[in-house]
Amino acid sequence: MPGDHRRIRGPEESQPPQLYAADEDEPPAARDPTRLRPVYARAGLLSQAKGSAYLEAGGTKVLCAVSGPRQAEGGERGSGPAGAGGEAPAALRGRLLCDFRRAPFSGRRRRAPPGGGEERELALALQEALEPAVRLGRYPRAQLEVSALLLEDGGSALAAALTAAALALADAGIEMYDLVVGCGLSLAPGPVPTWLLDPTRLEEERAAAGLTVALMPVLNQVAGLLGSGEGGQTESWAEALRLGLEGCQRLYPVLQQCLVRAARRRSAASPS
């Protein structure tokens, strides 16, 4: 029998029981600060999207899909001098629209889908990191939609989303200057603060500061950078940046293999 939702009023808010549990004070086990978790990456798995990629690193699982290029909304823009290599003038360049979503069950507390400010900020970070790599001048008056869905947050979620988005764009056949590889870092507090590469969720929660770096490995250009917390002086952040760039370079061969396999799979599937 359906309950009478008008008269029976349940509690307005709900909390997970862990909030009231005693603090578990076991610090995460000591580990090599430069270790990267093994990564599983696969491109070309969604049939409805132009390009897609799934990335798993430790407990972090991200699924990314790319659609487009399709006609951009928005008014007429003026013309200007054309860029080099037959690209459209600056006002007619294509647009990249990024969307970052967390599944409600991805973190410790349930979060309803319109996640508010944090998801918008991460979507903007995705866009700023992917724009240097994509040749938007070759898609005038068009827009590309990239949507990243975080299925489970096991640490360095933004970095995994960046890498998955770049793989999805490459899988969709969008013209790019280079792939974008993302890497997360966090500063473990303690008597001697050390920067840890590719932190797990537990390490991220106890961290004093966090940093996500996006690198274009062949061009050796930093495409994106987002960090905050009590990281200390600039030397400490510079050391973290170097560690992150090195981690991105180490991750690159895995992604190359993933794209080659996806291309082979596609050519085997369509006999032409």
Added chain:
Amino acid sequence: MASVALSEAEKVYIVHGVQEDLRVDGRSCEDYRSVEVETDVVSNTSGSARVKLGHTDILVGVKAEMGTPKLEKPSEGYLEFFVDCSANATPEFEGRGGDDLGTEIANTLYRIFNNKSSVDLKSLCISPREHCWVLYVDVLLLECGGNLFDAISIAVKAALFNTRIPRVRVLEDEEGSKDIELSDDPYDCIRLSVENVPCIVTLCKIGYRHVVDATLQEEACSLASLLVSVTSKGVVTCMRKVGKGSLDPESIFEMMETSKRVGKVLHTSLQSILHKEESLGPKRQKVGFLG
């Protein structure tokens, strides 16, 4: 952000000038435009400040209200930021146009204050789990002339310095019911310590060099900028790359060093100005909006 249409010749002129360490208005690459700061401009707030940096005009109001602490941090108060890009600043902000930029700036402000040392949140607690002070920091963008983030962070620091939170006591009587008592003396208030409040320094990459405090024209020539939030002691609390271009790792290291240098100078001059203004007392001549 407000955009300005520049011809190719103007862009080349600006870029070549910057390579020689000479900008269009005669500054060097690490010079700020002259900044005007005035606090206590709005009477209905707990603290307010107005900052004018070249053509950029920012007004910040801080209101302290009592609320319930967050569940994860029961003995701390918190800050809430809201940024409104008014349509006066540029016609592009009419209607909902300024919302995206407003959310971006608000998220950056949340990020730079998201650590234990910037503001002492424990002093904002009244009684754990029940009452705490919530500081609503509202930023109004009146005019956009380039370098928004720096001007906004200076204004927020000045407004927090000016904030006066009334002293309250929680009285508990025999039955256990609590009552909140506000002090009778209107001048009996808590002041916040802004020693560790960071300021944002935006460095725009133009050609092979980077500039501090870019005007709208210089921002149009720059493809990528680095935003660093640095405190007076040189501690960096936030770093972010902004823009659609990419940055060389070597230039990022140089930009971080520059931001530390420039940040220290900015903080010392801001602190001295704020203390000087405070020492003039309530009888000082207020300039307000017509000066």
